[in-house]
Amino acid sequence: MKGSIVFILLFLVAGWQAAIAQAISGKVVDRQGKALPYVTCVLRSVTDSAYLAGTVTQADGTFSLSKPEADCTLHLSMMGYESKEIAHPSGNLGTITLQADTMTLDEVVVRGETPLMTMKDNVLTYNTSQILAKRNITNGHELLKELPSVMSLNGEDIDLVGAQTTTIFISGKRKQMTLDYLKSLPADQIEKVEVIFNAPPEWHVSGAVLNVVLKKNDRYTLNGMLQAGYENQHANTYNGGGSLFASTPHWNYEFIYKYTNGIGVSQETTESHHALNGTLYDIYSQVDGRNKWQGHSIFASAGRDVGEKGDITLSYTGRLNPKDKTTSIGQNSYFGNSTSQKDGHDYLHYVDLTYTNGKGTKAGVSYMNYYDRGLQALRVTDPEGTETSSLDYNSSQRVSTWRGYIDMRHKLAHGWTLTYGGSYTYTNTKNRQTQETDLGNLENETSESKLEEHNGDLYLGVMKSFWDGKLSLYASLTDNYYKINDYKRNTLIPMAQVTWMPSQSHIFQFYGSIWRDYPSYWQTRDFASYSDAYTRNEGNSGLTPDLTYSAMATYVLKGKYTLQANYMRINNHMLYQGYQSDEELALIYRQQNIDYFQTVEVTASIPVTLWKWWDVNIALTGAWQHYKASNWNGLYFNRHKWLGLAILNNTFTLAKKPKIQANVMAFYRTGPLQGFMDYTPNWGVNASLRMTFLKDKATLSVGCNDIFQTGITDFHQRLGTQNLTFNLGRFVSRAIYVRFSYKINGYKERSRQEVDTSRLGM
Missing domain, CATH: 2.60.40.1120 (Carboxypeptidase-like, regulatory domain)
Structure with a gap:
């Protein structure tokens, strides 16, 4: 490297x-x-x-x-x-x-x-046992959504308030399909949750980290959970599965399986005033989609203790989607009606081997293989139903990734701590597309492409505490090397962190760092996917990484109230946006690099207990956004805007025996920017009722996300000749669900009650 x-x-x-x-x-x-x-x-x-x-x-x-x-x-x-x-x-x-x-x-x-949050070794840690004692929580996904610094506007995604990106780790290890894993993880398997707003280089990710630390048993145990669910988002989806966790004095085993058979519906409406060659075309289109799929998620691992505190773990993650079929019916005022049929399947296999010695050394190697194939048949008809044009598109992608890393930490003389390590990732991507069409000015073609990506880094960091641990300093420097085909870049990435903690009631942290983000494999792929005869999505093989400058200040009051201020600037920002082509009558969505995006944000997280039966988590965000592009498809824009977000997450305890709780989450957001797109303000309400019974082993949940179907926002583009208004599925976003889970506590070794469980941190 x-x-x-x-x-x-x-x-x-x-x-x-x-x-x-x-x-x-x-x-x-x-x-x-x-x-x-x-x-x-x-x-x-x-x-x-x-x-x-x-x-x-x-x-x-x-x-x-x-x-x-x-x-x-x-x-x-x-x-x-x-x-x-x-x-x-x-x-x-x-x-x-x-x-x-x-x-x-x-x-x-x-x-x-x-205190809900405490500071140790420069890491903020949530006392999850305190939350579990007050809330009716079944799995890890539900637990994270109850943390005051976490937001989940759609009821699924997990993000830290104020963070641009959030990566979830499990006991210091990054897993594939983390949300599926958390939904199958019994909440009482979690020891604590660590919050890192700006991850140091040993995490090998950029942005914020939520580290879910699992309890580690050193005795014979067997427990798990069975789950089943039903969801209706204007169509029916069923899922079921379970998890099993077993341990012996030296071994730990995990097995998780989930099956999903679902139908999803979507609706997109576009009002386009497209200027081409001196003529203005008024085009109105609506595309109604119906997606049917089947999927299997599998996770299995086996770990063995090595030495006093070390372990070695081998894990496998699989995602198998043998059936994925989408039917789209489009109505277009200019091109006529269209019917699109997409059939595909995809498979992901991920194997990971990790080692820790409990004395500051971590190492791991992993291999991922991903394959997907899709076929699309698009037919366009006139008002009388006569076929006027067609497109048949066949695409495939295969991604193979090898990764290795090592991280080391040493205690030096005079209280110094030295951290150093590195990682290397090699990715090989092969794409193939075949297109047969008489649609517009498109031509029949077959193309193949191959991408080879190299991404490596070496880092060195130091830590030091003084004044009885009230002040801690951390600094690191990372040398990152990135190469994809003929593009290559070497970047030095500094990071600094200062923690001032006069007491656990007053914690201050200050960060400054630089990092690079890289386009995903599908974004750099040469592909085209058609919604109708007018709208298509394209890949961009010329997409290049961006460079982020970030600074953040965090204050935690009394271990529960959090105030943050941060600044971030992303040079060469990768922006996804639609463009009314000046060469053909087509609306093209594609990711492209622009000069920069920058934002200033102030956020506050305020958990409040109003009465013994009513808890509220309040999150408030105010932000300023700024986008600049000197040449975006021949256009220039330099736009900025203020925006705000308010979230109220309410939990009501209705009964104690059986334990019944209601949750109501409401939010309001002013319209943000995305490039020269203006989003309309939006708001939403999610509600659920959860009951635990059968000696707290069974839990039944019923709920509805986006009750009033207001959570999805519209947007419009107005720049030069660009004139577009778009709505994405506002009237099909309500999701009603019923979920049942049953905890299995099969065996605990009673003869080993004298074992010291202080390692659990309880």
């Missing part, structure tokens, strides 16, 4: 060492002597009630905390029970009994809470 010599300027700072004393431990039970899991245990300073340390009780009611040097008070609290305080706790406190809370639901409760 070609590149320059990596170097870094080290910070000269003083050392840090935390002082801890003996452990504080005990067991929490109710009045009948039954163990209470998920009880919040917090140590607070006697002098100023500042948060010192915290945890929650395990399944058997036990807990353990390291006693700080400062004089402290132990606070125990749990929904439905009276809080308890123990002054000057020390050693084993024995059995502690909590009394049932007899206050009525409509009373307002004001009491101190365990």
Whole structure:
């Protein structure tokens, strides 16, 4: 791999060492002597009630905390029970009994809470046990949507508020089809969720990271979950599957399977005033689509402990879609009616081998093979039904990717920490297209293309804490090399992070970094896909990577309220937008590079408990966007705009036995920009009702996303002769669903109760 010599300027700072004393431990039970899991245990300073340390009780009611040097008070609290305080706790406190809370639901409760977020090793961590104790949550996907800093406007996607891109990791490992994995992952398998707003180079991704850390058992266990679901988004979709997690003292196994048989509907309307050769064509079209598919998702892994804290894991991910059929019926005021039939299938296989030694070394190799094939038959008819033109299009793509990485971390003298490593990815993509047509000025042709991509990086980083850990500094430099066919680029990528934490109640973080984003394989593929005789999507083999400059400041107040400000500029930004061709009567959608895109954003996340039965997560965003293109298909634009987004995620506890909760998420967004496209303002409401029964093993959920079918926005383009108004499926976006899950807790080794479970971080 070609590149320059990596170097870094080290910070000269003083050392840090935390002082801890003996452990504080005990067991929490109710009045009948039954163990209470998920009880919040917090140590607070006697002098100023500042948060010192915290945890929650395990399944058997036990807990353990390291006693700080400062004089402290132990606070125990749990929904439905009276809080308890123990002054000057020390050693084993024995059995502690909590009394049932007899206050009525409509009373307002004001009491101190365990911080929802804590800081450790420059990483913000969510206390997921606290959320699980209050919310009726079944799987990992539902849990992430309940985090105050996370938004999911459509009920499916997971994004950090204020982040441009969010990548989800599972226990530090990047998986394929992460959302399917999370939906099949029992929520109680999750130990914690780490939030990294600007990922350092050892994560090998750009932007933000959500790291879902799973519990690691060192005893014999067997548990899992069975699931089934139904969804109607103006057509029926069924899915079912399950997950199984097993462990022995040295081995861990996972198996997840999901089957989906679905039908999706879509509707696109376009009003185009197309100027061509001095003539203005007024074209109105509507395309109604119906997609039928079958899919299988498979995940399996086996891992073995190596040494005291290390492990080696082999995993397989498969996505098999043997049937994918789309029928589109178009009505066009100029070209006549059209019928399009697309048939295809695709397969993905991914094998991953990872190793960690528990002492700062991580390494892995992976191989991915992806294949898809599609056939499209487009027929255009006049008002009398006579065929006037046709197109038959056959395409295939095969992608093979090899990847390897190694990351190392060493403790040096005087409190220094050194990180270094690298990764290399090689991708081979083969595309083939055959086209037979008499449509417009298109010609019969057969083409083949091959892309070879090389992407490698080396990085070096240092960390240092001082002033009793209140101030931490991190800096790194990465040398990135990228080559695709004849295009190649070498880039030095610096990153710096400063964390100032006078206490756990006040956390400040400041980031600055540069990174490159690369076009996806399908974006650089030479292809054409037709919606009707007028509209088509194209690939762009000339697409090149962009370069992002990012700076962010984050403030966390009392472990729960988050305020962020960030600036980002993307040079050579890859913009996807429609274009009314000046060479033919065609509307062409294609990704192209423009000069830059920049944005300034301020976001706030505010979780609030209004009453014991009503919790609200409020997210507010204000942003300024700016797009500039000196030559976009011969046009120039330089546009900017202010916008806002408000999200209210409400959870209502309706009953405790059985546990019934309702969730209502509502949002409003002013119209953003995308290039010279103006989006209209939009709003939406999602609602669900979830009930847990059969000793908390079974969960039934019913809900509806985008109840009022207002969540999808329209847009229009006005620039020069470009005059286009577009609507994408506003009236087919409502989705009603029913989901059932049943947790399997088959076996736990009772003879090993003495095993230390402090590794679970509870």
